[in-house]
Amino acid sequence: MDFDYDVIIAGAGIGGKVLGLKLAKAGYSTLLIDMKPREKIGLKVCGDGISASYFDKIGIPKPQGDELASVIYASEVISPDKKHKLIVKGEGYTIDRLKFEQRLLNDALKSGAGLMDETSVLRPIVKNNFVHGVVVKNLKTGEVREIRGRVTVDATGQAGALRIRLPNDMILEKHIDKFDIAAAYRDIVEFDYDPGWGKESIYIYLSHKYAPGGYTWIFPKGKRIANIGLGVQPVKNGPTPVKLLKKFYEDWNIKPSKTIHTGGGFVPVRRPLSQIALNGMILVGDSASQANPLHGGGMGHAMIGAYIASMVISDGLERKTGILDINDLWPYAVEYMQADGAKNASLEIIRILLQGFTDEEINFIMKERIVSGEELYQIESKPKESGGVWSKIIRAVMHGKFGLLNRLRIAKDLYSKIHEAFENYPENPKDIVEWHNKVNKIVKEARDKLWRNPVEHTYLK
Numbered sequence: 391m392d393f394d395y396d397v398i399i400a401g402a403g404i405g406g407k408v409l410g411l412k413l414a415k416a417g418y419s420t421l422l423i424d425m426k427p428r429e430k431i432g433l434k435v436c437g438d439g440i441s442a443s444y445f446d447k448i449g450i451p452k453p454q455g456d457e458l459a460s461v462i463y464a465s466e467v468i469s470p471d472k473k474h475k476l477i478v479k480g481e482g483y484t485i486d487r488l489k490f491e492q493r494l495l496n497d498a499l500k501s502g503a504g505l506m507d508e509t510s511v512l513r514p515i516v517k518n519n520f521v522h523g524v525v526v527k528n529l530k531t532g533e534v535r536e537i538r539g540r541v542t543v544d545a546t547g548q549a550g551a552l553r554i555r556l557p558n559d560m561i562l563e564k565h566i567d568k569f570d571i572a573a574a575y576r577d578i579v580e581f582d583y584d585p586g587w588g589k590e591s592i593y594i595y596l597s598h599k600y601a602p603g604g605y606t607w608i609f610p611k612g613k614r615i616a617n618i619g620l621g622v623q624p625v626k627n628g629p630t631p632v633k634l635l636k637k638f639y640e641d642w643n644i645k646p647s648k649t650i651h652t653g654g655g656f657v658p659v660r661r662p663l664s665q666i667a668l669n670g671m672i673l674v675g676d677s678a679s680q681a682n683p684l685h686g687g688g689m690g691h692a693m694i695g696a697y698i699a700s701m702v703i704s705d706g707l708e709r710k711t712g713i714l715d716i717n718d719l720w721p722y723a724v725e726y727m728q729a730d731g732a733k734n735a736s737l738e739i740i741r742i743l744l745q746g747f748t749d750e751e752i753n754f755i756m757k758e759r760i761v762s763g764e765e766l767y768q769i770e771s772k773p774k775e776s777g778g779v780w781s782k783i784i785r786a787v788m789h790g791k792f793g794l795l796n797r798l799r800i801a802k803d804l805y806s807k808i809h810e811a812f813e814n815y816p817e818n819p820k821d822i823v824e825w826h827n828k829v830n831k832i833v834k835e836a837r838d839k840l841w842r843n844p845v846e847h848t849y850l851k
């Protein structure tokens with residue numbers, strides 16, 4: 391069979407470009423396809439914040455020069471009543487996302503990757519339960535054509551442009567439930583006065599009043615520029631993100647002199663999809679739901695997914711000829727779930743727990759110092775070592791708040807159970823359905839017992 395490329399990557403976002411760069415560097419013929427024109431690839435509405443921890447791990451140079459807006463050393467989490475603060479230490483950056491991603495694109499192209507820009511990926515080519523490549527449309531000429539590859543990658547972000555067009559029997563989950571998608575909106579604004587934020591911190595405001603089921607953020611980009619936005623759970627009768635952000639500005643007396651850019655988007659905030667490898671195809675980044683369910687940060691996770699995928703694909707292309715099948719690509723899923731997916735799955739339980747807390751409960755937890763910044767960091771990043779932290783939290787609310795105590799106990803149990811399930815992701819694709827059902831049962835229990843509609847308990851009382 392003839393192939394146009396070893397690997398076809400649909401979507402030249404952050405995940406697609408890191409994968410394209412790694413594979414092209416390793417000598418495989420690689421094609422990136424994106425609907426945007428070349429100079430706008432990487433122009434994505436975003437909070438622009440990323441932890442420093444990813445770059446060395448996957449061998450991508452850190453943001454530098456004009457890609458870098460600020461170096462951040464801590465996240466300050468502010469309570470709904472504005473009276474209490476948790477400080478979570480950790481190094482990170484606010485970036486100029488377009489400039490950072492243009493650098494990744496240039497590096498991928500210099501390493502030998504091909505690029506088709508202004509080209510829309512219409513659907514996968516599917517034959518005998520195998521993905522053979524993609525059908526694309528050139529947006530300048532209208533020409534439609536097929537491109538064939540030994541591996542096809544859906545890296546089209548939350549659109550999941552290939553995933554949603556697969557036959558039903560090829561993949562377990564084609565669509566992401568609205569319940570698990572955050573609707574986010576943000577401005578990049580400038581001030582003609584010193585707004586008084588330390589530019590070495592980012593600020594997270596917890597309150598369902600401004601961001602039902604999510605949070606509001608201020609990410610400084612230098613002294614007088616900031617990325618200010620919010621993410622909400624899009625439940626019925628919820629206020630629109632644009633209105634909510636306006637209210638946040640008013641109540642916090644934030645008065646920018648100029649709006650540099652404004653826009654919204656969606657992020658999947660759930661555990662990774664159960665199946666991210668199939669015959670001839672894998673999913674990477676938001677299309678595989680690899681973003682952090684607690685805060686929606688997905689750039690670093692897409693890079694980790696791409697890095698692991700690059701090693702598994704290289705290995706498969708080296709070992710055999712022709713299309714890589716599900717067994718060749720399955721190690722990507724196993725390694726990703728163990729390295730990153732298990733942690734994110736635990737954070738989905740925390741997300742559901744927090745969405746069910748009232749503002750009063752969050753004020754109580756922060757006022758009584760039931761959890762510290764360091765402990766919050768431990769729960770977010772080290773699920774296996776956080777048993778002691780959970781026990782301390784539960785002891786601290788033992789007196790009086792019985793409803794809260796009960797939910798915390800349930801959350802602790804489900805947080806550990808789902809982590810263990812993801813650490814034991816099936817080595818054999820044949821076992822995936824049974825595993826998927828087991829995980830769904832854990833998530834259903836969390837939704838039934840922990841979640842309460844953040845709009846109802848805030849606005850419709």
Ligand SMILES: Cc1cc2nc3c(=O)[nH]c(=O)nc-3n(C[C@H](O)[C@H](O)[C@H](O)COP(=O)(O)OP(=O)(O)OC[C@H]3O[C@@H](n4cnc5c(N)ncnc54)[C@H](O)[C@@H]3O)c2cc1C
Nearest residue numbers: 401403404405425437438439511547574655675676688689
């Ligand atoms: C408002 C907002 C704020 C956010 N803030 C942060 C943050 O501060 N930090 C963080 O880490 N993450 C943040 N995220 C999430 C982050 O942007 C994503 O998780 C990340 O971009 C995922 O990378 P990706 O490569 O999977 O997809 P993307 O970066 O979305 O890239 C997908 C690419 O595919 C292309 N594409 C899509 N469909 C097609 C098609 N049919 N044909 C051709 N090309 C196609 C797109 O043009 C795009 O270039 C935020 C998201 C939003 C919406």
